[in-house]
Amino acid sequence: MSEVIEGRRARGGGAARRAERTAVSFETAKFITRNIPNFEVLNEEALQIIEYNAETILEEIGVNFVENPAALQRWREAGADVRGERVHIPRGLARKLCSTAPSQFTQHARNPGRNVEIGGKSLVLAPVYGPPFVRDLEGGRRYATIEDFRNFVKLGYMSKWLHHSGGTVCEPTDIPVNKRHFDMLLAHMTLSDKPYMGSVTEPSRAQDSVDMSKILFGDDFVDQNTVMTSLININSPMTFDGIMMGALEVYAANNQASIVSPFIVGGAMAPVTVAGTLTQVLAEVLAGVAYSQLVRAGAPVIAGAFVTSIDMNSGAPTFGTPEAAHITWGTGQLVRRLGLPYRSAGAFCGSKLPDAQAAYESANSLNMGLSAGVNFMLHACGWLEGGLVSSYEKFVMDADQLGALHGLAKGVAVDDNAQALDAIREVGPGGHYLGCAHTQANFKTAFWRSDVLDYKPFETWEEEGARDTSQLASAKVKKMLADYVPPALDEGKREALEAYVARRKESMPDAFL
């Protein structure tokens, strides 16, 4: 099938070729290229109102860049009115600064067959990011460890419809806070050959991410190419903290991509209305992306929005809601008018279990993400309990559903074969198509098929234990982890990475906060 690219690649050198021959590779689909239109919920008038109001926020209210004198100095030099830590950006300035950011860029993977294009009509899918807990069917809910982390990287590597290894697939809470990033990066770099994300929790950790990437890819390659996409959250409303911006500065200076992303629970960090939230999101994105371009004009950046609504009874964030969809659709339109790649959506849910609630909410969010024109979808699988939990079962359940997004994005062929008029002639009124020549020629690729869900007759399903989806997924998780084989990696690079990590870890005391 043309959409599937092989992970296995010929590499130079006898040792590499020998390593290659013993390596098993798992097929990964090419990133999605949309052949369907985006869904647009805002008309031109609404877009112009929101764009005008966003500039009003920037100019009149301003945004805070906290504990970051260098950022304030950059803004001053760019023409902003800086009062204390508050930056007032004259109407039009932020938009103008954003124009140097590329509308599309390549994120390279160490396996070049797994490079991804971010922007335009593409959609790149990456796994859940950030949960301190994991859950599986047998073990229940517990703090995540580095073993869990490695397991999720393995599952991601083996997931056909997942293009990206992600970043903090769970928090390895058994490793000191100041050393986690080493083990996380090492896992992504050695256990997978898909593209990955860098650390953002300290500027020094961003620098470690760059330095380790240089070992993996080579110094020159990293200078000239984007090999990391990292998640820079904005503290909404309108606050850019020094640590996150420090990480962004490291990445931008090194030509590495940042996702500049307001983190919005509607009603708490943004107004309760969709138009109000869109206005604030746009103002924040404009300021954040503009700042990345002040650090280095032309640095790759993704304009993002993490958006949920809130249950006003309990204060809990809610997912898969219509308001989140409206914001996701609307932000897509606004970001496309800025000419930037767009990050949003994911397999979001508030459920505590990988049950029907989780699936309703996740399916709603995934569908909205596809139709909104999202280019980079973090949290595309494995997210549970409002992002507190990485779920083993939900990881493979969601990752399977991502196959449906690939199918949806293909659009509808209308060539002669697709028109099937000869088949309709052959079968005629009252016939059936199961055996006809056209069906025989096309059935293998005609319909998307789940690799997790149950399609068996009732009786067979009952005899096999009447398993629900989480039980089917649990069996799949176990099989995948048992079947896992790492991708080939040059031994010299592996040793250099491990030596770097050992040396850096030794240079600092453990910190657990």
Add this chain to the structure above:
Amino acid sequence: MSEVIEGRRARGGGAARRAERTAVSFETAKFITRNIPNFEVLNEEALQIIEYNAETILEEIGVNFVENPAALQRWREAGADVRGERVHIPRGLARKLCSTAPSQFTQHARNPGRNVEIGGKSLVLAPVYGPPFVRDLEGGRRYATIEDFRNFVKLGYMSKWLHHSGGTVCEPTDIPVNKRHFDMLLAHMTLSDKPYMGSVTEPSRAQDSVDMSKILFGDDFVDQNTVMTSLININSPMTFDGIMMGALEVYAANNQASIVSPFIVGGAMAPVTVAGTLTQVLAEVLAGVAYSQLVRAGAPVIAGAFVTSIDMNSGAPTFGTPEAAHITWGTGQLVRRLGLPYRSAGAFCGSKLPDAQAAYESANSLNMGLSAGVNFMLHACGWLEGGLVSSYEKFVMDADQLGALHGLAKGVAVDDNAQALDAIREVGPGGHYLGCAHTQANFKTAFWRSDVLDYKPFETWEEEGARDTSQLASAKVKKMLADYVPPALDEGKREALEAYVARRKESMPDAFL
């Protein structure tokens, strides 16, 4: 809230008023009026190819009207080339005949506050139709009975986001086949005041449906208004059987609405390609709708498509797939170009349980139905196991999700209140919106909220038994059935309906096949 209409209505007469005072009414949302665009996957060229090919099918291949000499005679008189039971319809004729069908009509309910508009920008939601089995958490899977049937009518009556009582919400298998329709109609007419569907399994049963409706609404009212929408399946490919067409003839002659609906499992009853299926669906819809207009020009009709894909490994129908979405979107475009109301989608799934699979598949289908511009959505809640099972729990789970469709369809307001610029000014960088005036004024209606799903903190949820969605839904089912109170009904009408049913039942022996 403006979108919710009260079921309680003032009626004339002291006795009616007394009955009214003791009646409890359950709020029902007004049918959806879309304030968002439809999603269109086919371009103009693709539409024209499919439309041209559909006319080729009608003219060159033809369609079968079996065991129905009167239909063949009608076609002959209309100008078709009839050979045996095969009707060849000259290019353009069917489309021309379809033009007398109304693009929109009102289906009246006995409570006029629950009338629905079918066509245009509206979306009317009706429950599952047809399963011989039911399932619930305690009782498992079993043959459906009339008690189950009545329970589902009660649940439908009490479901806020469901506009329509439906038809065969499950098959009451404990009632003789030839007498079921009486008990089913009686349940819809007495246990609910929402609009309902008539029987289609024999023309005489369609006539019973009309006659009972005349008792409920009055003879003149039924002559002049549409009070039933009934489901006429086409035996794809291209076959119109005498019994179904006989029912359609009764309904059309009485100015009652029919859904003319190819029943497609892609790869079996239609080609494996999307464009091929769309071509056949359009040909079948053209022929069926045209025929309804030959029976009575101007009779209300809904152009439908029941579409699933097939798992070519097992032969099982599959749901929530990308190909089904493509067909649902494409059929919507084709039907709108015919100027007809559109029926498709539903909470479709193949799962045996109301689990994550059921929810992924159903959410995919529901979202596609909304974005495809569907006007009448049968199976919008309760469908399980490929339509073999009506699930109690899934009925309330899906019915709850229908609230999200209402929210999505609202679109995005951009008035001053929605722009929320004053709120953004008031809160400012680093603040939060939970207490601000704008939030206080708007939070009650700002976000859709589920009445079934879990939004509680983890600890509370765990203390309350760590219930999954099906357990939460089971509790809701029990509470609803315990709280059920029938809508007020004139005693004279009730007695007349019961007398009609008793008399008609006595006139025929029981038949179980």
